[in-house]
């Protein structure tokens with residue numbers, strides 16, 4: 001049987017890269033994708049040096065054509081798509097009264113439109129294959145609880161949770177499961193930016209907003225990409241075949257549901 005193929009958006013860096021590393025170690029053939037072409041090329045080279053079967057595709061998840069072209073690239077290279085991970089996302093830190101249409105458009109297009117388009121593209125291919133498949137979305141603790149100065153971001157992650165449920169209901173008949181992982185506080189470039197921007201509104205020094213968010217973690221430390229990837233490994237494996245429509249916290253115990 002040929003090795004399964006996993007597509008991961010936003011995988012040049014951060015949590016997406018960690019997830020791709022874990023799935024490569026699990027034996028998946030890996031399709032990396034990102035809007036940052038330079039970082040993507042560097043990550044692809046790193047995967048090749050480590051002996052992984054990998055290809056990459058530069059694309060913007062907010063564009064429907066790019067998401068379909070990503071799936072077409074995966075099929076042209078490896079012949080199939082078994083797992084599609086809508087990981088790419090961005091944040092926007094600002095008070096609610098400062099939010100304007102371009103802010104909404106920017107964050108919703110990258111965090112929400114992307115999930116609609118990625119799900120459409122992946123599901124179309126999986127249905128064609130008739131093999132079933134797994135669609136996995138990046139949600140967040142912010143998809144279960146909402147935070148000050150992150151209103152638009154939190155709204156997008158609540159939308160991701162909703163789309164995860166609707167897609168699970170529509171796709172179950174095709175043996176496609178749809179689930180989401182909800183990280184808490186991970187020290188990626190996203191949190192570097194949040195920490196800096198929060199300083200403007202909370203008057204915090206560099207590192208302080210990150211510390212404040214991290215102080216609520218029951219397990220006593222911020223999470224690593226590996227913590228998230230170890231859970232996504234489960235969602236991508238046959239061990240999770242009986243789970244669908246779920247958005248599960250992997251946050252060290254910040255939000256308890």
Ligand SMILES: NC(=O)C1=CN([C@@H]2O[C@H](COP(=O)(O)OP(=O)(O)OC[C@H]3O[C@@H](n4cnc5c(N)ncnc54)[C@H](O)[C@@H]3O)[C@@H](O)[C@H]2O)C=CC1
Nearest residue numbers: 010013014015035060061089138140183185186188189190
């Ligand atoms: N870092 C954290 O603490 C948490 C992160 N998350 C979610 O996990 C996901 C990954 O987050 P991080 O790795 O921390 O972010 P990051 O900012 O460190 O990395 C995101 C990657 O996505 C790429 N990207 C951004 N916009 C894109 C676009 N339009 N098209 C394609 N690629 C794009 C970036 O170039 C980058 O390589 C996001 O959806 C985020 O909302 C959720 C909860 C907590």
Ligand SMILES: CC(=O)C(C)=O
Nearest residue numbers: 140141142183184190
């Ligand atoms: C980055 C994130 O998902 C937060 C602050 O919940």
